Amino acid sequence: METEYSTLIVDGEFLEDEDLPASHSIYTEICEAIRRDQPAVAGVYDQDQLFLASGGAVTFESHPSMHSMPGGLIEIATPEVRSPSDLLACQRSIDALVADAAADVDLGVDLRVLKNSSDALGHVYGCQENYEAIVAKGLWLVVYWVFITILWFMQIVSLVISLPILAVMLSLVLIYRFAKGGFWTLTQDPSEMFDLIPAWLTTCMIWLLRLVHLPTVLVLRFVAKNIAFRAQRRHLTAMLISRVALCGSGELDHEGRYRMSPKGMAIDVVADMGGFRGERPIFVYGHWLGQFCAKSFLSLASTRRMYARKQRLQIGLSDSNLSDLAEYVKVGSVSLLLDMIEAGAAKHLPVVKHPIASLHRLAHDWNLVTRVPTSRGEMSAIEIQQAYLKAAEVFVDSTPANYRGEAPLVIKRWGELLESVKVFRKNASAVRPALGRIDWLTKRWMIDQLGEQSDWASRKKVDLRYHELSSEGYYRKFLAAMPELRLVDEDQINRRRRSPPPGTPAARRGWLIREFAGFDETLQAEWTYALIGRGRKRKRVRFVESSG
Numbered sequence: 001m002e003t004e005y006s007t008l009i010v011d012g013e014f015l016e017d018e019d020l021p022a023s024h025s026i027y028t029e030i031c032e033a034i035r036r037d038q039p040a041v042a043g044v045y046d047q048d049q050l051f052l053a054s055g056g057a058v059t060f061e062s063h064p065s066m067h068s069m070p071g072g073l074i075e076i077a078t079p080e081v082r083s084p085s086d087l088l089a090c091q092r093s094i095d096a097l098v099a100d101a102a103a104d105v106d107l108g109v110d111l112r113v114l115k116n117s118s119d120a121l122g123h124v125y126g127c128q129e130n131y132e133a134i135v136a137k138g139l140w141l142v143v144y145w146v147f148i149t150i151l152w153f154m155q156i157v158s159l160v161i162s163l164p165i166l167a168v169m170l171s172l173v174l175i176y177r178f179a180k181g182g183f184w185t186l187t188q189d190p191s192e193m194f195d196l197i198p199a200w201l202t203t204c205m206i207w208l209l210r211l212v213h214l215p216t217v218l219v220l221r222f223v224a225k226n227i228a229f230r231a232q233r234r235h236l237t238a239m240l241i242s243r244v245a246l247c248g249s250g251e252l253d254h255e256g257r258y259r260m261s262p263k264g265m266a267i268d269v270v271a272d273m274g275g276f277r278g279e280r281p282i283f284v285y286g287h288w289l290g291q292f293c294a295k296s297f298l299s300l301a302s303t304r305r306m307y308a309r310k311q312r313l314q315i316g317l318s319d320s321n322l323s324d325l326a327e328y329v330k331v332g333s334v335s336l337l338l339d340m341i342e343a344g345a346a347k348h349l350p351v352v353k354h355p356i357a358s359l360h361r362l363a364h365d366w367n368l369v370t371r372v373p374t375s376r377g378e379m380s381a382i383e384i385q386q387a388y389l390k391a392a393e394v395f396v397d398s399t400p401a402n403y404r405g406e407a408p409l410v411i412k413r414w415g416e417l418l419e420s421v422k423v424f425r426k427n428a429s430a431v432r433p434a435l436g437r438i439d440w441l442t443k444r445w446m447i448d449q450l451g452e453q454s455d456w457a458s459r460k461k462v463d464l465r466y467h468e469l470s471s472e473g474y475y476r477k478f479l480a481a482m483p484e485l486r487l488v489d490e491d492q493i494n495r496r497r498r499s500p501p502p503g504t505p506a507a508r509r510g511w512l513i514r515e516f517a518g519f520d521e522t523l524q525a526e527w528t529y530a531l532i533g534r535g536r537k538r539k540r541v542r543f544v545e546s547s548g
Contacts, residue, residue, distance in 0.1 A: 001091055001331065003115065003320055004061055004073040004125040005098050008468065010110040021107045023072025027060045030074060033101035034058060038498065039517035044526045045294070051525035053517070055079025055500025055510040056094055061125070073125055074098065074113070079506030080527075083406050084332035086501045089488045091327060093497035099469035116467035117249045117319045118262035120460060126249070126263050126320045128284060129331060133338050135228050135311040147223050148306045154216045155292045155303060161212050213293045217273065220292060224271050224285040229313055231341050233271060233283055238352040238374060239337060240282060240317050241359040242384035245368060246417050247330045249319035250440030252447065252463040256456055257364075260440045263319045264363030270355055274316060282355070284316040305528070313338075317359070322467065322475045324487035325437045329417045332410035336392055339407075345395045350387050351375040366444060368425045382425060385418050436478055436485040442466075446474060505543040512541060 007026055031050050034040060043049030043057070050058040061073035076098055078090035095115060102113045117126035136144045241264070248261035259265055266280050274284040291303060315334070321327040340346045351374060352358050358372035362381045371378040376387070389411070396407045420433040424441060434441040443466045447459050466474040479485055499514075500506035505528065512530055516523045524531045532539045 002077040003127040029105035033104040053514040055506030079500035114467040124266040129315040133313040235346040242381040245381035248440040250443040261363040284314040
């Protein structure tokens with residue numbers, strides 16, 4: 001799970017814009033606080049990225065040209081796990097880690113972090129789920145391999161074209177700085193280069209590089225939309241767009257309308273790169289874009305991992321949850337359905353028609369009465385979830401007990417979450433079963449306590465501070481009064497804050513970081529390997545074996 005956390009400065013309305021700390025300064029201070037909590041090393045491809053002894057990673061979600069501006073998002077990814085329970089414990093550990101880090105920074109302001117999906121200005125962010133899944137089977141797998149080979153050659157051509165362009169750009173930057181009476185040296189932070197040159201030159205640099213990589217992007221988009229994860233996209237889409245009724249985080253928009261899922265309202269395509277032209281897909285292939293367009297400058301050979309039969313399936317339609325039950329069901333149900341798809345047990349699941357339009361209609365209707373067209377006729381979000389849950393129950397019952405793992409627990413908790421929203425659907429005043437379990441409904445109930453005469457600003461304050469990760473956060477206060485809502489205890493959270501789950505690639509990465517971070521030998525990490533030392537003596541340590 002990758003979660004983007006936003007920052008909140010309490011009483012910030014009394015500060016001028018120039019008094020607010022820059023986003024990069026906030027990120028740097030939070031990283032320093034995290035380093036005081038546990039060993040950490042820089043990333044191979046991104047020196048601002050931080051890989052942790054807990055197996056996770058911290059990334060700054062901001063363009064270099066915006067580092068000096070207030071705001072910015074801090075993304076923290078959990079380590080790789082093999083069960084929903086481990087993922088929930090890891091997720092809660094990074095929630096605690098970033099909250100403690102924000103409280104530990106010294107920037108002269110009262111800094112808090114929010115785990116939400118949209119801010120007061122309408123910007124949408126949140127979290128993304130990542131699963132290992134079979135990218136294609138049979139003839140489609142052969143077709144996939146052919147396109148990966150084509151893309152590898154295109155990657156090499158793009159690199160050859162890009163290098164002289166980058167050299168010319170760097171020369172222009174140096175000339176511009178010299179003409180203005182200053183220099184930019186290689187010892188400085190690369191992000192400072194963007195602060196020292198005019199915005200028009202930065203824009204030209206970015207668009208020229210995008211033009212070079214455009215053919216690669218077009219081929220990648222074809223693969224994403226037509227070849228990769230065809231079965232998963234067909235059988236998961238209806239489930240994902242309907243689960244906003246269970247796992248949406250809720251949002252009060254600028255017109256005072258309440259929606260179940262800000263992420264759902266922002267999604268505009270089923271499958272795409274995600275961010276190259278501002279698109280927001282359900283199934284995201286941005287990591288493939290980074291592999292073929294960004295990582296080529298450092299490692300063309302890393303592309304060979306794209307030939308593996310199992311690849312990373314990233315889901316962008318995912319709100320940030322504070323409810324343990326919603327967080328668990330969100331990842332546990334998808335993981336179970338991926339097993340069903342690979343076992344060929346998903347053929348009779350409903351397929352939604354017009355998925356994006358249907359998603360927007362469902363996410364906008366917190367009364368849960370909207371019905372959308374599917375292969376089984378018109379169905380509501382609750383009916384779609386019921387169909388998926390029933391199919392999952394049949395699949396688990398037909399699976400030998402020694403192969404079920406956590407699947408029975410996933411079924412049980414999925415049913416509990418669905419039942420609580422069904423009770424609300426039958427009687428709008430019966431919200432108690434859902435309180436603390438369904439984020440959008442709990443937040444809606446809190447907003448309603450202000451009364452019908454409350455103004456938008458007061459209601460929006462509840463919307464935002466519901467997600468605050470401090471003792472003053474509204475959900476945290478609610479949870480303190482109802483500790484039975486917790487599905488993981490403090491011991492589990494603290495254990496995952498210090499070390500990743502055993503038997504995963506993260507376990508070896510975490511051990512290496514704990515043992516060698518801070519030593520004389522330089523250590524840099526990536527998700528699948530680490531580099532120790534420099535020059536000819538540099539050694540590569542792999543965390544996972546190549547799979548076919």
